[in-house]
Amino acid sequence: MNWMAKQRFGVSAATAPREPAHKPGPATAVAAAPPANHRTSNGLKEFLWLINDVRNGRILDLGQVSQATLTFFIEKGYRISTEDFLRSWKEFLTAEEERLRLAPVGDEGDKISQARLAEMFLEGSLHYPEESFHGVLAWDLFDYFDAELLPRVMERLYSLLHPAGALLAMFHSRPAERFHRYRIVNPQTIELLPAPTLAVHARVFQNREILDLFGKFRSSKTFVGRDQLREALFLK
């Protein structure tokens, strides 16, 4: 997996000619419009291209487990781990709130800072050996984290990535109108699945903020969609 090496040959996933999966015949010349909740994902296309050379690659999916996404990677020979990270974070916060509610007045436990909460949460999450994964699918999780959790998660994910591993994330250009889950339809299409709101959209990142946050990564690419969703790909 070597983004730079591939680029040196003057070919990138976005520009490389690709054979269509299904050549349209007479009967299929008038193709049906894609469902409204499907979106073309150049970020995913490039992500797959980056990890394409890895044999027995390992993928970490931080969204809700999905049969489609799972099958997609398994059929390509990858091993995949899933962890519904946002849901775990929400459950952790709920449990902490409950603990504080039941704690005696004046208990030291009610003075836990946001930073400490983030550390406590990560003590029980994302426990994998370092450099375990060749690719991480973070979807739009970063938009929902507070300022204390965000850099810690980024640091942890960086450590989990194999050298030259890739991380795909998405950022909303304006506050998300509703909460979505994501799953892969095909190598360049993802499906947005409306879901009950798990967390409030915390912030809208400026491009500069994104680059600063992921400053440890060797390089990055950003793809801007028409639907106010920016896809960002980071290479360790």
Place this chain on the structure above:
Amino acid sequence: MWPKVPEGKESPQSSPVPVQAPMNAGVGSLASVVAPVVMNPASLPSQIPQSSAISAGLRIRGEITGHSDLLIDGQVQGSIRLANSKVTVGPHGSVQADIEAREIVIEGKIRGNLNASENIRLGPKSDVQGSMLTPRVAIEDGARLRGKVEMLRPGEAKRGAAAGQSKTSVISTPIAALKE
């Protein structure tokens, strides 16, 4: 994540756990609790029960082995090895154990590694924390999985079962192998 166990070592959950408490403590012996659902007394000595159940309200600790299909709607802690059978964790079931079976269906909650020689299905309300090793997997929307999924060719699973190997050690990949 579910803790990794070095290859060749049994995880604490897969170690046989002795049945400890008497029935009146809510923890029964396996022989008395894992009873066949449908039994014909006349044919009992010569027939293997087709299906057994651990009903809601029961809680057992220990190692479950045998040839019967098993429905778990209670609480189980230990290990479950029913290599040629189907294990179902019902919507009220709560399992803290590694499961090795031919087919595994999860509708409830499980903390443990799943190893099925044919397939695993996670229902929409399932909550799984652990790794899955199987040739086929079906995951319904709403299922929750925190762990690793590895797919085997059917032959691979059968070879391991024929050799009497514990698949749990295969599921739990050593750190060294992860860094390859």
